[in-house]
Amino acid sequence: MTRVLLTGGSGFIAAHVLDILLEHGHSVVTTVRSQDKADRIKKAHPNYDSKKLDFAIVEDIAQEGAFDEAVKSDPPFEAVIHTASPFHFNVTDVQKELLDPAVIGTTGILKSIKKSAPTVKRVVITSSFASIINPFKGNWPEHTYSEEDWNPITQEQAVENPANGYRASKTFAEKAAWAFLEKEKPNFTISTMCPPLVLGPIVHYLNSLDSLNTSNQRIRDIVQGKAKEQIPETGTFLWVDVRDLALCHVKAIEVDAAANKRFFITAGYFSNKEIAQIVEKNFPEYKEGLPSTSAPGGDYPKDGVYKYDNSRTKEVLGIQFKPLQESIIDTVKSFKSVGA
Structure with a gap:
């Protein structure tokens, strides 16, 4: 058992990380922005007392010293998984x-750990394919992306628009x-x-x-009939299931060989057209609003797309990736549970 601090506990990825940490027998304190979020997470995990699952309120991760108190614990933390970061x-x-919240949030927690949590031996940080991809190269079919690649975006390019800003925030952090x-x-x-699209x-x-x-909004929009006339362009053609990504985060604190390594975590290719086809095949109740076979858009580019190398994730973390069909079916079922 490891004592773990998980930041951003109410986020999409962190919620799955929390489930796997608890399943693996670890003891967790997770940061949330409000008591209401803490109460909802606690209520959903009734079998765990405060020794196994507890909470720390961190209202604004971009404030200097935001994590100074959260990193202190009795018993003390041995690992930190940092998922909290803005994405919109x-x-x-x-x-x-x-830019500021991403960079200050990441360096801030590292400073707090060094200063106030000397027992921490492992830190795992959620970054993104945005810090790997070269957005100025387009689909770049002759290139294979791996952990060796870095987005070459500059400070000047970063502030030109929000899309550049998001990619730069991940790269700089x-x-x-x-x-x-x-x-x-x-x-x-x-x-x-x-990870790319999660x-x-x-x-x-x-x-x-x-x-x-x-990332999941594209599946929701297809299910809700918003892509009936035209399927939106896919954009990034690589994806991963959130449960596989969450398991990678947990494995990174459990596997010695993961130390001081960067992991490019992808299951492979997908397109919005494939998502629509999977929904149509498995959920006949949505057929009315789904795109017809002749609806334009959402396919792979004719000139091909970049290749990828995910061998480090498979070899070091031992991950077997879920196929796209399983992920889409489970996602749509989860939408139904909240009234889709």
């Missing part, structure tokens, strides 16, 4: 609303974490998780279909 494009000030490790030489190791079932006690994580 509804911003007016990219620097203030995307992850680079800041590795720089901290090199410069500060703390007692702990770091592992970073870099699909998969929602945790019913936290989500309504209005507050869905951004």
Whole structure:
């Protein structure tokens, strides 16, 4: 059993991380922004007392010293899984609303651990394929992405628009974490998780279909008939199921070989057209609103798409990825549980 601090406990990914941590017998304190969120998570896990599942309120992760108190625990923490970070494009000030919270949130928790939690040996950070992809190369079919790649986005490009700002926030935050490790030489190791689009079932006690994580919105929109005339373009053609990603986070604190490594976590390719076909095949009740076979859009580009190398995740963390069909079916079933 490991004593773990999990940040951003009410998030889409963290909710699944929490379930797996508890299943694996770890003892968890999770940070949330409000007592109401803590109460809802606690109510959904009635079999765990406060020794196994407890909470710390951190209202704003971008504040200096935000995690100073949260990292203190009795018994003391041995690992930290940091998932908390902003992800939305509804911003007016990219620097203030995307870049600063991501970078300050990540370096802030590392500083707090070094200062106040000397027993922590492992830190896992949720990063993103956004910190790997080169957005200026398009579909780049001749290239194979791996952990060796870094998004070359600059500070000047970052503040041009929210999409650039989001990618830059992930890139700058992850680079800041590795720089901290090199410069500060703390007692702990770091592992970073870099997933592309994260699909998969929602945790019913936290989500309504209005507050869905951004990646799953495409499945909701197809189910709700919003893609009947034209399927939206897929955008990023790589995906992973949230449960596999959550397991990677937990394995990274359990497997020694994961220390000080970056992980590109993807199950492979998908397209919005494939999602629509899976929904049509398995949920006849939605047929009326689904795109016809001749509906345009949502397919792979004719000139091909970048390749990927996910061998490190398979070999070091021992992950067998769920297929797209299973993920989409389970996601749509989870939507039904909140009234879709």
